[in-house]
Amino acid sequence: MENITLSVQGMSCGHCVNAVESSVFQLNGVEQVKVHLESGKVDISFDDEKVTLSEIKETIDDQGYNVE
Numbered sequence: 001m002e003n004i005t006l007s008v009q010g011m012s013c014g015h016c017v018n019a020v021e022s023s024v025f026q027l028n029g030v031e032q033v034k035v036h037l038e039s040g041k042v043d044i045s046f047d048d049e050k051v052t053l054s055e056i057k058e059t060i061d062d063q064g065y066n067v068e
Contacts, residue, residue, distance in 0.1 A: 001031065002048045005041050007068040008060055013037075019063045027051045027059060 011020065017035040020042060024033045029050025034043045044056060057067045 001045055002053075003043070003045050004053065005043050006057070006060070008035075008040055008042050008065045009068065010065040011035065011037055011040060016065070020060055020065060023059050023063050024056055027055060030056070 008020065011017065014037075017037055020035050021033045024030055024042070024044060027046075029047040030044065031047065032043070032045040035041075036043070042060070046056065060067050
């Protein structure tokens with residue numbers, strides 16, 4: 001199990017939190033997603049044999065936010 005924290009720009013409200021959390025959590029292999037709106041950070045626990053970091057980042061990008 002991998003644990004990562006990503007910096008995500010463009011999140012400003014509860015809708016943003018829900019969009020990121022729900023879209024990433026739907027990925028096969030993602031166990032936990034927690035968005036910290038104030039800091040712009042997203043904590044993710046995932047199985048790197050089922051989903052890649054690139055797939056996670058692409059999913060966040062597809063929601064309209066920028067992953068650094």
